[in-house]
Amino acid sequence: MTDVAMVNLTIEGRAVRVPSGTSILEAAKVAGVLVPHYCYHPGLPVAGVCRMCLVEVEKAPKLAPSCATTVAEGQVVHVHSPKSLEARKGVLEMLLINHPLDCPICDQAGECELQDYTYQEGRAEGRYRDPKRFNPVEDFGGDVMYVANRCILCTRCVRFMDDIAHDPVLAVAERGDRALIAKFDGEDLTHAWAGNVIDLCPVGALLSKDSLNKARAWELDRSASVCPHCSQGCNMIVETRDNQVIRLRPRPNDAVNKFFMCDHGRLNYRWMNRQDRVDSPLVRQHDVLAKADWEVALRVAGQLLGGKRAFVLASPNLSNEALFLLGKLVAKTGGSGAFRVVQGAEAPLPGVEDLALRADRAANVRGAELAGFVRSESPLSGMQGGEVLVVADEELAGVDATDVAKAGAIIVIGTTLPAWARHAATVVLPIANTVEEDGTFTNLRGRVQRFLQAKAAPGLARPSFLAIGDLLAEIGEGSGYWTASQTFDALAASHAEFAGLSYDALGLKGAPLAGAMAGASA
Amino acid sequence: MGFPHTPHERETLVLSEYFGVREAISLAGYKQRGGYAALDKALRMEPAEIVQIVKDSGLRGRGGAGFPTGMKWSFMKPGDGKPHYLCCNADESEPGTFKDREIMRWTPHALVEGCAIAAYAIGAEVAYVYIRGEYTEALDRMNAACKEAYAAGILGANAMGTGKTVHVYVHKGAGAYICGEETALMNSLEGRRGNPRIKPPFPAVSGLFNQPTTINNVETLVAVNHILIKGAEWYRTFGRVDNPKSTGTKLFSVCGNIARPGNYEVAMGFPFKDFLYDLCGGPLPGREFKAIIPGGISVPIQTRAEAENSPMDYEGFVANGTMLGSGGVIVIDDAQNLVKQIARAARFFAHESCAQCTQCREGTAWTTKILERIVAGDGTHEDLDTLMEIADNMTGKTICVLSDSCATPVVSGLTKFRDDFEALIKRKKVHMVPAQVA
Numbered sequence: 001m002t003d004v005a006m007v008n009l010t011i012e013g014r015a016v017r018v019p020s021g022t023s024i025l026e027a028a029k030v031a032g033v034l035v036p037h038y039c040y041h042p043g044l045p046v047a048g049v050c051r052m053c054l055v056e057v058e059k060a061p062k063l064a065p066s067c068a069t070t071v072a073e074g075q076v077v078h079v080h081s082p083k084s085l086e087a088r089k090g091v092l093e094m095l096l097i098n099h100p101l102d103c104p105i106c107d108q109a110g111e112c113e114l115q116d117y118t119y120q121e122g123r124a125e126g127r128y129r130d131p132k133r134f135n136p137v138e139d140f141g142g143d144v145m146y147v148a149n150r151c152i153l154c155t156r157c158v159r160f161m162d163d164i165a166h167d168p169v170l171a172v173a174e175r176g177d178r179a180l181i182a183k184f185d186g187e188d189l190t191h192a193w194a195g196n197v198i199d200l201c202p203v204g205a206l207l208s209k210d211s212l213n214k215a216r217a218w219e220l221d222r223s224a225s226v227c228p229h230c231s232q233g234c235n236m237i238v239e240t241r242d243n244q245v246i247r248l249r250p251r252p253n254d255a256v257n258k259f260f261m262c263d264h265g266r267l268n269y270r271w272m273n274r275q276d277r278v279d280s281p282l283v284r285q286h287d288v289l290a291k292a293d294w295e296v297a298l299r300v301a302g303q304l305l306g307g308k309r310a311f312v313l314a315s316p317n318l319s320n321e322a323l324f325l326l327g328k329l330v331a332k333t334g335g336s337g338a339f340r341v342v343q344g345a346e347a348p349l350p351g352v353e354d355l356a357l358r359a360d361r362a363a364n365v366r367g368a369e370l371a372g373f374v375r376s377e378s379p380l381s382g383m384q385g386g387e388v389l390v391v392a393d394e395e396l397a398g399v400d401a402t403d404v405a406k407a408g409a410i411i412v413i414g415t416t417l418p419a420w421a422r423h424a425a426t427v428v429l430p431i432a433n434t435v436e437e438d439g440t441f442t443n444l445r446g447r448v449q450r451f452l453q454a455k456a457a458p459g460l461a462r463p464s465f466l467a468i469g470d471l472l473a474e475i476g477e478g479s480g481y482w483t484a485s486q487t488f489d490a491l492a493a494s495h496a497e498f499a500g501l502s503y504d505a506l507g508l509k510g511a512p513l514a515g516a517m518a519g520a521s522a
Numbered sequence: 523m524g525f526p527h528t529p530h531e532r533e534t535l536v537l538s539e540y541f542g543v544r545e546a547i548s549l550a551g552y553k554q555r556g557g558y559a560a561l562d563k564a565l566r567m568e569p570a571e572i573v574q575i576v577k578d579s580g581l582r583g584r585g586g587a588g589f590p591t592g593m594k595w596s597f598m599k600p601g602d603g604k605p606h607y608l609c610c611n612a613d614e615s616e617p618g619t620f621k622d623r624e625i626m627r628w629t630p631h632a633l634v635e636g637c638a639i640a641a642y643a644i645g646a647e648v649a650y651v652y653i654r655g656e657y658t659e660a661l662d663r664m665n666a667a668c669k670e671a672y673a674a675g676i677l678g679a680n681a682m683g684t685g686k687t688v689h690v691y692v693h694k695g696a697g698a699y700i701c702g703e704e705t706a707l708m709n710s711l712e713g714r715r716g717n718p719r720i721k722p723p724f725p726a727v728s729g730l731f732n733q734p735t736t737i738n739n740v741e742t743l744v745a746v747n748h749i750l751i752k753g754a755e756w757y758r759t760f761g762r763v764d765n766p767k768s769t770g771t772k773l774f775s776v777c778g779n780i781a782r783p784g785n786y787e788v789a790m791g792f793p794f795k796d797f798l799y800d801l802c803g804g805p806l807p808g809r810e811f812k813a814i815i816p817g818g819i820s821v822p823i824q825t826r827a828e829a830e831n832s833p834m835d836y837e838g839f840v841a842n843g844t845m846l847g848s849g850g851v852i853v854i855d856d857a858q859n860l861v862k863q864i865a866r867a868a869r870f871f872a873h874e875s876c877a878q879c880t881q882c883r884e885g886t887a888w889t890t891k892i893l894e895r896i897v898a899g900d901g902t903h904e905d906l907d908t909l910m911e912i913a914d915n916m917t918g919k920t921i922c923v924l925s926d927s928c929a930t931p932v933v934s935g936l937t938k939f940r941d942d943f944e945a946l947i948k949r950k951k952v953h954m955v956p957a958q959v960a
Binding site: 087 | 700872875877878879881883885886888904912914915918919921
């Protein structure tokens with residue numbers, strides 16, 4: 001990093017020291033002061049149009065837009081002085097004169113910056129008593145609908161499509177108070193990353209058609225997570241209501257996805273709410289799979305593995321912890337392990353370096369490789385006749401039935417029971433899906449990132465690391481894998497790539513593998 | 523001169539000497555009248571010398587802001603390795619202003635010459651003349667003049683045989699008021715939506731195509747021709763003896779309720795009272811002046827007393843509660859409903875707001891609605907307070923000054939002519955309510 005001159009200034013009486021070239025708004029964040037703003041977004045070019053972030057800078061003749069004004073040595077800035085408060089009050093009143101004030105039926109209510117700042121420092125009552133402007137709701141294509149009447153023309157969506165997505169389909173149409181956001185003729189918001197305009201919109205003007213009317217913002221529970229839909233590893237928030245995932249949203253991480261998330265990842269959540277889950281261990285009795293308790297199921301599974309080699313077909317969407325323990329199972333039995341990766345079209349976000357929806361549509365391809373699993377298009381081809389096939393979180397869709405039939409016995413560790421397993425599996429151990437357990441993924445650049453449990457698993461299903469750890473104990477391969485964190489510590493102790501890492505060290509932003517530094521910080 | 527009238531004897535004809543003289547339009551006619559001598563002289567001087575002469579002359583921007591022209595030119599750093607650009611602001615969109623139109627109609631070559639001199643002085647090889655879309659006649663004359671100048675070798679890669687490169691391109695606007703704002707003009711020239719840009723960076727640092735750019739008004743550039751030939755000292759002789767800050771001559775466009783509307787050129791500091799009554803013939807028969815807007819619709823409205831006390835220069839108008847602005851004099855007499863005139867001005871600004879800044883986008887429209895409601899007889903006394911507060915919110919808080927310009931006639935009108943507003947409110951319409959609604 002090159003030397004950057006530092007600038008000292010005072011914001012709301014607090015001394016701050018920031019690199020020269022920083023905006024007053026960003027410097028205020030360092031000082032712990034939030035300057036209310038709408039058009040400014042740290043992931044977008046500065047527009048300076050909402051005029052909400054006006055602050056008083058001593059010795060300056062006029063109020064300064066803090067997003068577009070850089071810090072200067074010795075500056076004294078007042079964010080909450082009467083003059084700046086009055087100006088913001090004025091902006092808020094103006095923003096509301098043509099706004100329908102339909103918060104009770106607006107999806108954004110509860111997470112709306114217009115609502116928040118109006119309650120915080122707006123006028124108690126408006127003075128506008130003339131007719132309001134009206135424009136109809138418009139379908140913008142993709143997952144996006146536009147409610148023009150709520151729009152405050154901050155142009156974040158326009159700038160995202162122009163400067164980040166490089167797909168300029170949006171523009172401000174008309175002038176004066178007739179202005180609104182419009183699509184160019186024949187264009188739609190079909191870019192693979194277009195859904196980000198919904199998050200960027202500070203008000204209820206751009207809404208997700210998918211999550212429309214599903215929940216009020218305050219009814220949602222939120223958990224930090226990592227998107228499991230490709231090897232990029234975008235940080236995300238899982239939002240649930242009554243144990244149902246309602247929506248997925250990006251969680252900022254400068255090292256991975258900045259502020260963004262693609263539509264494929266965002267909208268592909270319904271499997272998390274599947275109702276046809278295995279919610280109890282199952283053991284084959286008289287040719288049918290019957291419910292059993294965990295002790296019985298584990299004992300049967302242990303017996304199947306006794307003295308036999310295991311062939312483990314693992315999903316690259318399992319956590320590092322689960323894959324690590326499956327790797328131990330392979331080693332203990334002298335067997336082997338493989339995985340396959342679903343492929344899709346790569347879709348980059350051109351305005352952000354090294355960010356794309358990746359062709360590998362699985363979160364932990366790197367983790368599976370590090371756990372000793374072999375990537376293959378036909379994963380069962382390596383299985384020897386008579387080996388015990390352990391299928392971990394893989395539905396085996398498209399796999400040749402004759403390959404499966406080679407197995408001596410089949411143990412399924414999974415979230416659902418595919419049709420083939422009803423006939424072929426001897427034991428089924430039910431596990432939690434990604435959003436129902438804690439764990440870590442390793443992304444394609446070798447960044448290890450934690451995800452947290454967002455909802456409860458059904459019935460008797462156990463977190464994957466716990467179920468596999470129990471099975472290891474059953475065959476005499478140690479114990480003590482009671483929590484995801486303990487399991488990760490064991491992984492870090494035995495795999496050099498993970499050395500020095502722990503859940504504390506990873507935090508919620510993750511950390512690169514040893515040796516992955518060059519790739520991760522480039 | 524008050525074209526189509528004959529010039530008044532008290533006018534000082536410098537820029538407008540050939541208004542109405544058809545022969546002066548062509549290259550031959552212009553050269554016969556001394557045209558292109560200034561460019562010929564300039565191209566054989568050092569750019570810095572030209573800048574110094576313009577500085578010494580005291581010439582200030584005639585577009586409205588009155589920024590010293592020589593100083594503006596000196597911001598352009600020669601030899602910085604970047605292409606420089608000159609933009610000529612011929613958008614002249616300020617209501618009440620039509621002086622640049624006459625310059626381009628009658629002496630298009632004077633503008634070509636002024637552009638070429640200025641471009642050379644600031645180290646630019648390219649000048650763009652951005653002409654208001656509605657000015658079709660001016661556009662045709664400018665295009666023809668450029669064509670003639672290129673054909674005669676005045677413009678091009680070897681301008682006037684000096685080996686210097688000067689290109690002048692004419693660009694037609696599409697009729698947006700905001701494109702007369704210098705940074706919006708640049709956006710428009712680049713093919714973007716005509717939205718003003720945040721300053722800094724200022725045009726001299728990053729302007730057209732993100733390169734150092736100077737932007738000057740038509741009248742300013744044409745004045746440079748005369749300064750180069752006759753000298754800075756000569757130019758300084760025009761103006762009040764006690765006010766060296768305003769020099770030279772100024773074109774005023776006069777319209778409204780006055781006997782002889784038109785363009786007039788007078789020396790800076792000319793008494794506004796004499797100008798209105800003597801040169802322009804005073805009010806229409808049986809009427810009296812009530813309010814005067816001396817510098818285009820964006821400047822504060824003057825009462826008759828203020829106007830009659832004003833010397834016509836930058837400082838003289840400021841001392842009397844307004845600004846020189848663009849020199850577009852709008853006269854309103856006692857037969858007019860002043861509030862209606864102000865409402866009409868506000869409607870114009872509401873229509874022309876580029877919609878970037880909140881206060882402007884919403885404030886101009888809100889102001890218009892309230893004013894039109896008052897005119898229609900549905901106003902209240904609270905409306906007047908609201909108008910003043912909206913105006914305060916619209917002043918000094920936005921990217922450009924369109925918002926401030928909308929607030930200006932409202933504030934000056936309400937401050938100086940409050941009785942007119944109150945009279946309308948007192949005459950408030952009584953809405954008949956049916957006796958039996960149910």
